[in-house]
Every structure is written in structure tokens, then in C-alpha cells.
Amino acid sequence: MRSISGTGNHSYSTFVQGTLQDGTEIAVKKLSQNSSQGFHELKNKLVLAAELKHRNLVQLLGLCLREEKLLVYEYMPNRSLDTFLFDPVRRQQLDWSRRFAIICGITRAILYLHEESRLKVIHRDLKPSNVLLDSDMNPKILDFGLARASAGDQSGDITRRPVGTLGYMPPEYAYWGQVSTKSDMFNFGVIVLEMVTGRSNNSAHNNSSDSVFVLSHWDKWRAGSALDVMDPLLAESRYRKARF
Structure with missing residues (x-):
């Protein structure tokens, strides 16, 4: 995996690029373990991800809630606007x-x-x-x-x-x-x-x-x-x- 650079507090710089076993490229976001707001934001993301499906919304592919809080998104090669x-x-x-x-x-x-x-x-x-x-x-x-x-x-x-x-x-x-x-x-x-x-x-x-x-x-x-x-x-x- 490698870091993906960007700008801004909630930018693409918080993501790491990776590849699944089938070759699918992904972007993984790691949420802070020490942030009280992090869990609230995570819950919000998951609830909305289950409801929202549109070609102009980034798709959430998976998540991990065990040792680390990780969100797996589709990879966007051109990063942010x-x-x-x-x-x-x-x-x-x-x-x-x-x-x-x-x-x-x-x-x-x-x-x-x-x-x-x-x-x-x-x-x-x-x-x-x-x-x-x-x-x-x-x-x-x-x-x-x-x-x-x-x-x-x-x-x-x-x-x-x-x-x-x-x-x-x-x-x-x-x-x-x-x-x-x-x-x-x-x-x-x-x-x-x-x-x-x-x-x-x-x-x-x-x-x-x-x-x-x-x-x-x-x-x-x-x-x-x-x-x-x-x-x-x-x-x-x-x-x-x-x-x-």
C-alpha cells in the first residue's frame, strides 16, 4: 500500500491505496482510535452508505471494526478536485x-x-x-x-x-x-x-x-x-x- 496525497482536513491525504486479491484497486481510510467524534462519523458513514447508491457518490466497499477502524472505498485515481x-x-x-x-x-x-x-x-x-x-x-x-x-x-x-x-x-x-x-x-x-x-x-x-x-x-x-x-x-x- 502507499499513501495518497491531497489537501484539506478531510482530503484524500488520509487514504492509503491498496489492491484486493482479485486485482481491484481500493482506497483505505483509517479513523483515529482516540477521536470521540470518529465513532460518530463512522456510524454516520455506515448508515448512509447502506442507503445511498449513485454514480456520483464514492462507493463504500467494506469496513473493519476490530483492532482498527478502517473504511474501504473504490479507488479514484485522479484524487480530489x-x-x-x-x-x-x-x-x-x-x-x-x-x-x-x-x-x-x-x-x-x-x-x-x-x-x-x-x-x-x-x-x-x-x-x-x-x-x-x-x-x-x-x-x-x-x-x-x-x-x-x-x-x-x-x-x-x-x-x-x-x-x-x-x-x-x-x-x-x-x-x-x-x-x-x-x-x-x-x-x-x-x-x-x-x-x-x-x-x-x-x-x-x-x-x-x-x-x-x-x-x-x-x-x-x-x-x-x-x-x-x-x-x-x-x-x-x-x-x-x-x-x-
């Missing part, structure tokens, strides 16, 4: 048609979670590091440890301990703990803006003088000048296609 989108070299592989296909795949997964599955599932931590890419660059959502599920409407639910990632949590959830499917849609909107601009919304936390929150670019859209913040790689691609 953030390893492409925020890398100046690898981002060149993401032309607009590929980015649009990834956005559509994430949309299908969210529609399934919110409307088509037996339980209404709110992921609560949608972000590029939780979107994995298979060999054909098809997106699959990972990590349901923080998700909430209910057979009914959750639009009025309140949680005492908001969880997720700063930069992706909507204000009503981060400040008041209000949980609804709108939380996932806010996450999704941030991801779409990051796909269009090629920049992370959390890049504004670094010390670069040109750092800016991606969400602030919404004013450009309302002003009719959205092309000003488009990823230069997309602009170059559009220019090359126009010439030919």
Missing part, C-alpha cells in the same frame, strides 16, 4: 467543457441526496477536496461523516455545533446553526465560482496582496462584467477555439 483546480500546472487539464461536466456531475449528486434518495441528506461539507475524480474525470462526492439525514423537511432545524469548512458555510448556518438543503446549495455555489475563477475562496486567508474572497466576485456578475474574473486559462481556451 482541489488537486487539479488550485494547482497552476494541473489546472491546465481542466478546460471549460471538462469543468462544466464536473459541475453537472456534482449537481446530479446533490439532486439525488436532496430529492431522489429515500432519506433527504444534507452533506454539510461540500468542497473541492470532498469531490473525487475517477479515471475519466467524473466527479464523485465523498465523506458523509458530517451529513444529516431525515425522511422529512429539515428547513427549520437548528444545530448547536455547526460543522464544516470556513469559506463554504452559509452565514445562517455558521452563525445561527440553521440547517437545510440551502446549506449544500451555498457550498455548491462557492465551488462553481471557484471552477470559473480558478481560485479558492479560502485563498483570501493568506498574506498575498491580491488575495480576495471569491464570493466578492458576485458583484461582477450583477454588473455584467463576470468575464473579468474568469480563469485566464478559460479565456485562452475560448480564444483558441474562436480562431479555429
Whole structure:
């Protein structure tokens, strides 16, 4: 087995690549023995894994609960979306048609979670590091440890301990703990803006003088000048296609 690198607190870096006896490649995640939250997240993952089956969700293949807590997932060779989108070299592989296909795949997964599955599932931590890419660059959502599920409407639910990632949590959830499917849609909107601009919304936390929150670019859209913040790689691609 070998480690799989990535970025983020819940990223693909927590996984180890392996191979089953029949040659099937797998990704194994080891949960901390000392974490009280680890067992809760594990239980959540297992309950949802038994219910959720969709081509844009990472499939849980097996588990171990004896000496170590291990989760076995299908192997995603292209790792997570953030390893492409925020890398100046690898981002060149993401032309607009590929980015649009990834956005559509994430949309299908969210529609399934919110409307088509037996339980209404709110992921609560949608972000590029939780979107994995298979060999054909098809997106699959990972990590349901923080998700909430209910057979009914959750639009009025309140949680005492908001969880997720700063930069992706909507204000009503981060400040008041209000949980609804709108939380996932806010996450999704941030991801779409990051796909269009090629920049992370959390890049504004670094010390670069040109750092800016991606969400602030919404004013450009309302002003009719959205092309000003488009990823230069997309602009170059559009220019090359126009010439030919």
C-alpha cells in the first residue's frame, strides 16, 4: 500500500491505496482510535452508505471494526478536485467543457441526496477536496461523516455545533446553526465560482496582496462584467477555439 496525497482536513491525504486479491484497486481510510467524534462519523458513514447508491457518490466497499477502524472505498485515481483546480500546472487539464461536466456531475449528486434518495441528506461539507475524480474525470462526492439525514423537511432545524469548512458555510448556518438543503446549495455555489475563477475562496486567508474572497466576485456578475474574473486559462481556451 502507499499513501495518497491531497489537501484539506478531510482530503484524500488520509487514504492509503491498496489492491484486493482479485486485482481491484481500493482506497483505505483509517479513523483515529482516540477521536470521540470518529465513532460518530463512522456510524454516520455506515448508515448512509447502506442507503445511498449513485454514480456520483464514492462507493463504500467494506469496513473493519476490530483492532482498527478502517473504511474501504473504490479507488479514484485522479484524487480530489482541489488537486487539479488550485494547482497552476494541473489546472491546465481542466478546460471549460471538462469543468462544466464536473459541475453537472456534482449537481446530479446533490439532486439525488436532496430529492431522489429515500432519506433527504444534507452533506454539510461540500468542497473541492470532498469531490473525487475517477479515471475519466467524473466527479464523485465523498465523506458523509458530517451529513444529516431525515425522511422529512429539515428547513427549520437548528444545530448547536455547526460543522464544516470556513469559506463554504452559509452565514445562517455558521452563525445561527440553521440547517437545510440551502446549506449544500451555498457550498455548491462557492465551488462553481471557484471552477470559473480558478481560485479558492479560502485563498483570501493568506498574506498575498491580491488575495480576495471569491464570493466578492458576485458583484461582477450583477454588473455584467463576470468575464473579468474568469480563469485566464478559460479565456485562452475560448480564444483558441474562436480562431479555429
